[in-house]
Amino acid sequence: MSEAKYIHGTQEAERRRLSTFNQLVNPSFLSFLQVDSAKSVLEVGSGLGLLTREVALRLPEAEVVGIEYSEAQLARADHGLPNLRFFQGDAHDLDFEDNYFDVVYCRWVLEHVADPLRVLQEMRRVARPDGRVFVEEVDTAAQCYDPPVPRFEKVWGQVAVLQQKLGGDSLIGRRLFRLLKVAGFTDVRLSMGTEVYWSGTPGLTVWVNNEAAIVEGCRSELVSRGLVSQAEIEEAIAELRGLCERDDATSWYYWNRAVALKPR
Numbered sequence: 596m597s598e599a600k601y602i603h604g605t606q607e608a609e610r611r612r613l614s615t616f617n618q619l620v621n622p623s624f625l626s627f628l629q630v631d632s633a634k635s636v637l638e639v640g641s642g643l644g645l646l647t648r649e650v651a652l653r654l655p656e657a658e659v660v661g662i663e664y665s666e667a668q669l670a671r672a673d674h675g676l677p678n679l680r681f682f683q684g685d686a687h688d689l690d691f692e693d694n695y696f697d698v699v700y701c702r703w704v705l706e707h708v709a710d711p712l713r714v715l716q717e718m719r720r721v722a723r724p725d726g727r728v729f730v731e732e733v734d735t736a737a738q739c740y741d742p743p744v745p746r747f748e749k750v751w752g753q754v755a756v757l758q759q760k761l762g763g764d765s766l767i768g769r770r771l772f773r774l775l776k777v778a779g780f781t782d783v784r785l786s787m788g789t790e791v792y793w794s795g796t797p798g799l800t801v802w803v804n805n806e807a808a809i810v811e812g813c814r815s816e817l818v819s820r821g822l823v824s825q826a827e828i829e830e831a832i833a834e835l836r837g838l839c840e841r842d843d844a845t846s847w848y849y850w851n852r853a854v855a856l857k858p859r
Contacts, residue, residue: 599709599762602754603812605667610643612808617645619801623788624702625649627852628729633657633697639686639718640664640704644672644679651679660696662689686714691721698722700729705774707763715778724859728780731788731852734768738806740838741845750810750831753822757813760820768851780855788850794842802846803839807832 603609630636630650634657641647641661651659655678662684663669672681684690686701687710699718705711718728735755740747755765767774775783792799810817810832817823823831838844 599707601665601707602758602761602763602816603809605665606812608808609812610668610671612805612812613643614645615801616805617643619798619805620790621646621649623790624731624850625653627731627786627788627854628698628700629727629854630654630657630698635696636660636698637662637689637691637696637700637718637721639689639699639701639714640707641672641681642668644669644674644681646702647681648673648676648679651676654678660691662686687717689717689721693720694723694726695721696723696726698727698729702731703733705730705732706758706765706767709762711764711767712774712778715774715780719779719857722857724857726857728775728855728857729853730771730775730855731850732768732771733765734849734851735765737768738846738848740835740847742838742841742843744831744834744838746827747806747810747831747835750817750823750827751806753817754810754813757816757820757822761816771851771853775853775855779858781858783853783855786852786854788852790848790850791846793845794838799844799846800839802848803835807835 636659638647638661641663644661647661659679661681666683669681669683699722708714722728758765772783772785792802814828818825
């Protein structure tokens with residue numbers, strides 16, 4: 596199977612970005628993730644394990660497992676909880692038995708994999724009958740700012756083009772319902788997780804810095820492929836960060852979310 600290249604990389608700067616960003620957005624995702632009665636939980640694409648660890652802390656009597664493809668990411672995960680385990684593996688071919696986990700979830704994973712449908716089918720296979728699967732994904736076209744930042748939006752659009760060239764899909768969130776239906780799930784329910792920040796709230800700076808760091812992280816690929824110039828990137832990031840110096844700026848975004856059942 597062909598592989599998609601992870602657009603963000605695994606450098607130290609990327610790990611810092613993820614750590615800071617998780618602090619901002621994890622509470623909202625944990626409210627969406629209904630795991631209170633689960634005895635076994637699997638996170639597919641656990642990355643640095645930051646979210647997985649929070650799930651394990653909330654469910655001290657449950658078995659919580661994270662599977663991650665990148666050995667570099669796994670090396671940074673916190674293995675210090677007795678009910679938490681991490682494994683290296685491929686989301687396209689999960690090394691777990693059928694019908695095992697009460698809850699299986701992934702977040703910001705399907706956008707990066709070569710075959711999202713195959714990953715969802717694997718998640719269905721390892722979930723128990725009537726088990727729940729939770730998915731959160733991106734649609735980068737949903738991002739908007741006021742006042743407008745046209746230079747940044749031009750570069751942001753080219754980041755989406757780059758991700759497609761690398762085998763990913765930054766618009767996959769809008770396809771969750773169809774993908775889950777084709778993968779064999781039932782009772783698929785959709786929702787949105789909103790991220791709205793404005794001048795005077797600390798979240799605006801965190802959000803803006805995260806978007807700027809994403810562009811910085813793929814700067815060399817963007818330039819080497821002729822998608823944007825160094826000057827365009829500099830102007831775009833300066834324009835975006837300028838929002839944090841205003842008293843009338845807003846940032847609007849939503850995550851695409853879905854919860855589904857594995858049929859009996």
